[in-house]
Amino acid sequence: MNLLPLMWAGLFRRRTRTVLTLFSIIVAFLLFGLLRSIANAFAGGIDVAGVDRLIVQPKYSVIDPLPISHLNVIRTVAGVASATHADWFGGFYQERRNFFPKYPVRPDEWFQAYPEYQIDPAQLRAFETTRTGVVAPAELAVRFGWSIGDKIPIEADIYPQRDGNRLWEFDLVGTYEGRASGLTPTEFLMNYDYFDEARQFGQGEVGWFVVRVEDPAKAAEVASAIDAQFANSSNETRTATEAEFQRQFANQIGDIGLMMGGILAAVFFTIVLLTGNTMAQAFRERIPELAVLKTLGFSDARVALLVLGEAVLLCVVGGALGLGIMALLANGVAQAIKDIVPEFELIWQTVAAGLLIAAVMGVLVGAVPATTARRLRIVDALRER
């Protein structure tokens, strides 16, 4: 135990070098956190909440509409617990760059399909009963400074109103949130009934269906059963789990994400290599000092442990600081790159893996000097000065 202060003193013997090395390690692990999170987002494996949800889309193109009458058929398919529908409204708030998805939905059914979204029951009732009512994710409301009761104008780019007016005015009647552990929801929700009645064209059509299955293990069978219902009709469907659709969407963005992940991986290993080289060099310069310790009666093992401990300490502290800084930056980064990497999030597994790698790196970097230190013969080492 009493080696720790000595390690600390050893590290700060050459303060400049230690601080510089530390910063390199911090940077390396900052990048590690960044690249792992990106890779995770592309693997699409973060959110397991949607395992019992299927998405029913048009078979040939995401922009083809589906008739709402499909819903009644879907509900009769064996294994389907409940089903609802949604649509893509498009449009924008104030400026085109203020992008967020806007879905016309059935309020009660939507929140049953997404039980992880939390909404105040009174606000949900207001949403159901107010024709022009909308609910927004709490985060979105904060971003644009909306409060309940506000009128929210949305400029449509796909669906003008019957009279050709492109400006829709909605009343904000509530806000909702995701579970603390899940992803933050982004969808601005409006009443399908009102939307369908007021839009200029497309009555009775929807964009896609959201289906909950009774048994997630049978999701694939239910999906094919749904598609079989509409096979060879003029509105064929393509059904898959929500996670699968997320993966497919990530694949569409695909190459860019892979490319960035690859570049970052190369970068991380370069920095680790450089840092290891620097640290190994630093130890070589301190060999005479270690001989002095041995002269003072430190055993071979203790000297070796001291050297190894210093390396591990430096790497782990650097790794922890780097990952810590990444954690502080994570939200900002997620906002900035959400168009390319839709589900960027720093998860604890990444942090744990990072710390483990930092420790392993410390052992690898320290192993050679530690062995040298253990075998060191005092006379030889002191003569080197």
Place this chain on the structure above:
Amino acid sequence: MLSQVREITLMNLRNLPSRLGSSSVIVVGIAGVVCVLVSILAMATGFRAALESTGAPDRAIVLRGGSGGELSSGMSEENVRIVAAMDGIATSSGELYTIADVPKRSSGTPANLVVRGVEPSAFAIRAELTIVAGRNFEPGKRELIAGRRAVDEFTGIDLDAPIRFRDSDWQIVGIFESNGDAHESEVWGDVKVAQAAFRRTGGVSTIRVRLTDPAVLEGLAARIDADPRLDLQIQSEQAFYGNQSSRLSSIITGFGYLVAVIMAIGAVFAALNTMYSAVTLRTVEIATLRAIGFGGMPVVVSVLIEALVLALLGGAVGALVSYVVFNGVTISTLNSGSFSQVAFDFAVTPALLTQGIIWAVALGFVGGLFPAVRAARLPITVALRGE
């Protein structure tokens, strides 16, 4: 003084090989920064180039008022006739823009392929488009021609291959090239046939026009605005494609700089470390030089030059690696502006290479300056005594 600088610098550079291990840290570190910076920016540059080259100064696109892209735009055929007859428009083509889910070759999962229905005049408007294999589609038939990049990126988009959309089967009869622009990621067919097949009879998405002169655009825009029959907007193709690419390219660029800055910080620390130890190792040597009459300034300059030489070497290596590995490599991504796959080539341009070298020099300067100053400041007597 100059001769002193030269002498010390040459001495430093001559014994560089003996410090190969530690010096390579600077080279590799800075090479990494430059390689990453240049490569990511080359991605943004290539993407922008692909979209911007789709537009020409004497061409314009007419969209429905309020719509930001071809997909959300729509208008009646009467609107097309009104616009086509306006003064200043040489040729026009009412076009249907839609998207089909076709599996991407790289992932096997469905991705958005643009299916564009065009009038025969579209080929007069876009003179750069040439059929390189097979033949053009015949009006009235369910035939398509596919862009060269669409063939590369999508499964089943091949010459003479059949392709199925909702309610209709088509045949790909030709492959076209178009200067590597965004159209090469699309498939084209006859607009009349497409309207019927895609349940869009009586309307189109946009109108592409060739102007009699680029200068007439402003007047045309005013007349379209003033016409009570039309709820349309006209913009130059260049402005349109500039907008389409700006979002993604600025995100990639921003991301590139973010990563490069983080890495640069790491590389500077590595460079500082190396130069500090280089200076420390030569404390006695430097002090000896000072003692026999060399000034402080030459010492500073010589250490700086050493750092800069190493940095330049690193920069050159990084830029070269980026050029060799990435230049011309084709990737494809979902462009949020058009909601479709756009394939493009990395463009490692001379400007990017220059920028990379400038970064390398700047990093080398920062990494060398502080150690250089320390070397010069050390009192001679202390330094000579060794540690």
